[in-house]
Amino acid sequence: MFxxxxxxxxxxxxxxxxxxxxxxxxxxxxxLSAAIVAALGGVDNLQSQQPLALxxxxxxxxxxxxxxxxxxSAAGIAGVMPLEGGVVHLITGLRP
Amino acid sequence: xxxxxxxxxxxxxxxxxxxxxxxxxxxxxxxxxxxxxxxDPTSSTLCAPLAGIISNVxxxxxxxxxxxxxxxxxxxxxxxxxxxxxxxxFTSLVEEGQRVAAGQALIEFDADYIARHARxxxxxxxxxxxxxFTWLSAPSGRVESGQPLLELAAVQAISEVAVxxxxxxxxxxxxxxxxxxxxxxxxxxxxxxxxxxFGASICLHKQQSQANAKSxxxxxxxxxxxxxxxxxxAVGADADAAINTLTRLLxxxxxxxxxxxxxxxxxxxxxxxxLRGVCASPGSALGQVxxxxxxxxxxxxxGGGADVEREAFANAxxxxxxxxxxxxxxxxxxxxxxxxKAHQELxxxxxxxDQAQALISxxxxxxxxxxxxxxxxxxxxxxxxxxxxxxxAADLTDVGRRVLKLLLGVGEQALELPQxxxxxxxxxxxxxxxxxxTSKVLxxxxxxxxxxxxxxxxARACGLPSICGVPVQMLALSNGTQVLLDAxxxxxxxxxxxxxIHQWQARHTQQRQRHEHELANATLAARTRDGHHVEVSAxxxxxxxxEQAMASGGAGVGLLRSEFLYIGRNHAPSHxxxxxxxxxxxRCVGSAHNLVVRxxxxxxxxxxxxxxxxxxxxxFLGVRGIRLCLERPQLLxxxxxxxxxxxxxTRLHIMLPMVxxxxxxxxxxxxxxxxxxxxxxxxxxxLGIMIEVPAAALMADLxxxxxxxxxxxxxxxxxYTLAMDRDHPxxxxxxxxxxxxxLRLIAMTVKAAHAHDKWVGVCGAMASERLAxxxxxxxxxxxxxxxxxxxxxxKATVRELxxxxxxxxxxxxxxxxxxxxxxxxxxxxxxxxxxxxxxLEN
Numbered sequence: 001m002f003x004x005x006x007x008x009x010x011x012x013x014x015x016x017x018x019x020x021x022x023x024x025x026x027x028x029x030x031x032l033s034a035a036i037v038a039a040l041g042g043v044d045n046l047q048s049q050q051p052l053a054l055x056x057x058x059x060x061x062x063x064x065x066x067x068x069x070x071x072x073s074a075a076g077i078a079g080v081m082p083l084e085g086g087v088v089h090l091i092t093g094l095r096p
Numbered sequence: 097x098x099x100x101x102x103x104x105x106x107x108x109x110x111x112x113x114x115x116x117x118x119x120x121x122x123x124x125x126x127x128x129x130x131x132x133x134x135x136d137p138t139s140s141t142l143c144a145p146l147a148g149i150i151s152n153v154x155x156x157x158x159x160x161x162x163x164x165x166x167x168x169x170x171x172x173x174x175x176x177x178x179x180x181x182x183x184x185x186f187t188s189l190v191e192e193g194q195r196v197a198a199g200q201a202l203i204e205f206d207a208d209y210i211a212r213h214a215r216x217x218x219x220x221x222x223x224x225x226x227x228x229f230t231w232l233s234a235p236s237g238r239v240e241s242g243q244p245l246l247e248l249a250a251v252q253a254i255s256e257v258a259v260x261x262x263x264x265x266x267x268x269x270x271x272x273x274x275x276x277x278x279x280x281x282x283x284x285x286x287x288x289x290x291x292x293x294f295g296a297s298i299c300l301h302k303q304q305s306q307a308n309a310k311s312x313x314x315x316x317x318x319x320x321x322x323x324x325x326x327x328x329x330a331v332g333a334d335a336d337a338a339i340n341t342l343t344r345l346l347x348x349x350x351x352x353x354x355x356x357x358x359x360x361x362x363x364x365x366x367x368x369x370x371l372r373g374v375c376a377s378p379g380s381a382l383g384q385v386x387x388x389x390x391x392x393x394x395x396x397x398x399g400g401g402a403d404v405e406r407e408a409f410a411n412a413x414x415x416x417x418x419x420x421x422x423x424x425x426x427x428x429x430x431x432x433x434x435x436x437k438a439h440q441e442l443x444x445x446x447x448x449x450d451q452a453q454a455l456i457s458x459x460x461x462x463x464x465x466x467x468x469x470x471x472x473x474x475x476x477x478x479x480x481x482x483x484x485x486x487x488x489a490a491d492l493t494d495v496g497r498r499v500l501k502l503l504l505g506v507g508e509q510a511l512e513l514p515q516x517x518x519x520x521x522x523x524x525x526x527x528x529x530x531x532x533x534t535s536k537v538l539x540x541x542x543x544x545x546x547x548x549x550x551x552x553x554x555a556r557a558c559g560l561p562s563i564c565g566v567p568v569q570m571l572a573l574s575n576g577t578q579v580l581l582d583a584x585x586x587x588x589x590x591x592x593x594x595x596x597i598h599q600w601q602a603r604h605t606q607q608r609q610r611h612e613h614e615l616a617n618a619t620l621a622a623r624t625r626d627g628h629h630v631e632v633s634a635x636x637x638x639x640x641x642x643e644q645a646m647a648s649g650g651a652g653v654g655l656l657r658s659e660f661l662y663i664g665r666n667h668a669p670s671h672x673x674x675x676x677x678x679x680x681x682x683r684c685v686g687s688a689h690n691l692v693v694r695x696x697x698x699x700x701x702x703x704x705x706x707x708x709x710x711x712x713x714x715x716f717l718g719v720r721g722i723r724l725c726l727e728r729p730q731l732l733x734x735x736x737x738x739x740x741x742x743x744x745x746t747r748l749h750i751m752l753p754m755v756x757x758x759x760x761x762x763x764x765x766x767x768x769x770x771x772x773x774x775x776x777x778x779x780x781x782x783l784g785i786m787i788e789v790p791a792a793a794l795m796a797d798l799x800x801x802x803x804x805x806x807x808x809x810x811x812x813x814x815x816y817t818l819a820m821d822r823d824h825p826x827x828x829x830x831x832x833x834x835x836x837x838x839l840r841l842i843a844m845t846v847k848a849a850h851a852h853d854k855w856v857g858v859c860g861a862m863a864s865e866r867l868a869x870x871x872x873x874x875x876x877x878x879x880x881x882x883x884x885x886x887x888x889x890x891k892a893t894v895r896e897l898x899x900x901x902x903x904x905x906x907x908x909x910x911x912x913x914x915x916x917x918x919x920x921x922x923x924x925x926x927x928x929x930x931x932x933x934x935x936l937e938n
Contacts, residue, residue: 052211052212053210053211053212053214053215053216053217054120054176054215054216054218055114055136055216055217055218056136056211056217058208058211058212078112078136078237078238079111079112079136079138079238080138081137081138081139081140081207083207083208084208087208089138089207089208089211091111091112091136091138094114094118094120
């Protein structure tokens with residue numbers, strides 16, 4: 001509670017220094033197909049997703065253990081790179 | 097040698113294979129660096145695909161190459177455009193020269209950071225040494241780190257028969273790398289590829305290191321950075337062509353887009369109509385383009401033995417010294433003579449000579465040795481980031497070329513110029529300007545240089561218009577093109593249309609007539625139309641200038657720079673010498689006028705040979721002016737004594753520079769009073785301070801009761817208020833005294849002075865600008881001390897104004913937001929009052 005107050009106080013003083021909490025994307029599934037979303041543990045498990053680095057989609061999962069790598073392969077994902085903090089890179093190939 | 101075993105390359109990472117053809121980077125997909133494979137990684141430790149020696153790790157940690165014992169060389173490059181990350185996200189686990197086993201970890205990387213900050217994580221493994229290979233697995237799909245992937249064909253002992261190339265080694269000129277990250281993998285590959293097209297053996301040099309120009313890895317191992325000075329050398333039949341092609345390629349950025357030295361497109365030149373620069377010397381002229389450029393000399397590296405070369409070198413130095421002495425003796429002005437004197441001193445610089453002699457002893461030719469020494473030192477000067485040193489680099493290059501030409505037997509020819517030339521150059525060296533027949537020149541426009549550059553000094557001395565800081569495209573204008581140079585506006589108009597020319601001619605004629613009119617009336621008093629009298633006095637630095645000032649209608653001297661007695665000599669002037677000089681100047685000024693003598697204003701930025709001063713990191717904020725004098729009170733006392741000698745010949749005013757603290761003023765005042773007492777004088781001279789530090793302007797109300805007058809030094813006041821070096825090549829145009837902040841400080845100073853019945857002068861460059869006259873008058877300034885040639889013009893301007901109008905416009909501009917707006921408002925004021933007036937009178 002105190003933390004939040006303090007943060008609000010700082011933000012009021014220095015709006016540039018305290019970043020806005022990233023808004024949850026309206027449609028977290030984006031371009032990911034239903035099969036991929038299912039293999040990632042369902043839409044509720046998908047905190048965010050962002051295509052980047054030409055060939056990757058960066059997803060943040062609430063619970064990495066509910067991700068099914070085999071199902072991802074079957075859904076056409078060429079490679080999976082689990083990273084720290086629930087971050088997973090899905091290699092989807094070069095985007096046109 | 098036993099036939100080497102077939103070599104397998106292991107996957108350096110786990111991940112997904114991608115066809116090299118598909119990699120969205122032409123250098124990799126075009127196999128410019130070599131053939132190989134691409135992996136989109138799912139692991140984040142790059143491992144060695146083969147055993148060998150680490151032949152190169154890029155400092156930025158994103159690329160590494162391994163050479164095995166049979167010369168097979170494999171380069172791994174993590175991600176695309178990752179060089180821009182400058183090492184962020186990469187941890188190198190190995191060092192250059194270290195032997196590694198196949199499968200050993202080489203680089204760890206933060207995949208998430210790189211994915212979010214670089215273009216891609218696609219990682220390349222390329223066989224740089226060019227052996228063909230076959231796949232051991234499917235060339236697509238997933239791979240695991242350490243899995244055998246490629247098999248190289250038996251390694252041919254590509255005995256790059258080290259035929260020591262016969263013939264002379266040719267060297268290119270030194271050029272600076274335009275690539276923002278130096279020659280990293282991609283530009284290095286393009287360069288090496290181009291080098292391979294020549295039979296000659298070619299080297300790329302960076303300072304003392306050199307690399308085989310045909311080896312990508314060797315070039316990368318040079319670890320070049322943006323702005324590094326490099327040279328290409330070649331030996332062999334097509335050495336000439338190789339040097340030409342490769343230097344051009346380097347200048348163009350080896351396939352990378354480089355901003356600074358982008359090749360100039362012809363189309364662009366034809367559409368060029370207006371080029372902007374900064375005014376270095378006022379005026380305007382219509383003339384034709386004459387491009388001045390220096391030829392590049394071929395210098396052979398080796399000579400006829402150390403003794404022969406040493407003798408040739410000594411002779412060239414003597415000849416160069418004689419030539420410089422001649423230029424010095426026949427120089428048009430003192431400023432120019434000083435330049436050549438400085439050049440003579442460079443010829444004796446022990447650092448340079450030692451460097452050159454060492455190279456000669458090592459078997460190099462004198463020309464090569466001298467050029468290396470001067471080029472390297474000049475490059476060092478330029479890299480130090482100081483505008484002043486950068487200009488010393490230009491001097492060094494100039495002296496370098498003078499001696500080089502003597503060594504190579506290339507004569508100095510006078511430049512053949514057509515009538516009405518407007519000279520265009522990257523930069524004009526003093527030696528070049530000395531060869532110019534100024535009667536045929538109407539103006540100058542240069543890419544480099546600043547207000548303190550030689551061409552600016554020369555142009556001002558000859559009264560010719562000059563602009564500097566013009567875009568490099570100007571160098572592509574063809575000779576003979578008609579241009580209109582308007583230095584007052586800082587513009588060069590290319591192929592002006594007849595209407596523009598007509599307008600300019602009308603304006604030019606008017607200006608000339610005005611100038612003649614002003615000179616004819618120079619002796620009239622500077623009184624405004626509504627009867628307010630203004631003192632227009634002169635800034636001088638010698639007796640002869642004082643004479644000129646008094647002859648051109650100056651009301652005394654508003655600033656005598658006492659430094660002229662001290663600068664450029666190795667011992668202090670004697671008391672008698674000082675007294676004699678001050679007396680002569682005082683007599684010339686006479687008892688009807690003021691003579692304002694400023695005490696010694698030197699410091700780390702303009703040191704004196706016989707006053708040892710510590711070099712300071714920022715001399716403009718260091719011990720200068722009164723600060724130095726109070727540290728060396730004997731110097732100041734001697735000055736006071738000498739000045740007091742002319743007390744009864746003129747209205748002597750003594751002025752202290754750079755005063756910031758009240759205690760400085762009190763200390764100096766006490767010293768002066770003591771000297772007055774010691775000499776038994778009945779009347780003490782007036783004592784005032786320069787207002788050139790914002791602190792003094794802000795505290796003017798406290799200073800005013802303690803002084804007899806203020807004089808505002810607008811140049812330093814502007815530089816200190818805006819925190820902009822007035823000689824900075826990019827900031828100079830913004831460091832404008834018309835900035836409202838500076839004007840407010842002037843207003844504040846005047847108000848404080850008048851409240852105590854003290855007068856205020858302005859002795860900075862601003863007072864010599866006609867546009868500033870109504871403004872300064874309106875702010876209440878009582879005296880304008882201007883450069884000698886401007887006296888008549890400023891007086892004429894005063895006579896055209898009404899003080900009441902000036903006060904209104906001055907109050908208005910104080911509220912504006914920029915120097916540009918102030919200038920615009922004053923221009924409108926000028927057109928509305930002065931120009932209209934002239935029409936009415938005619």
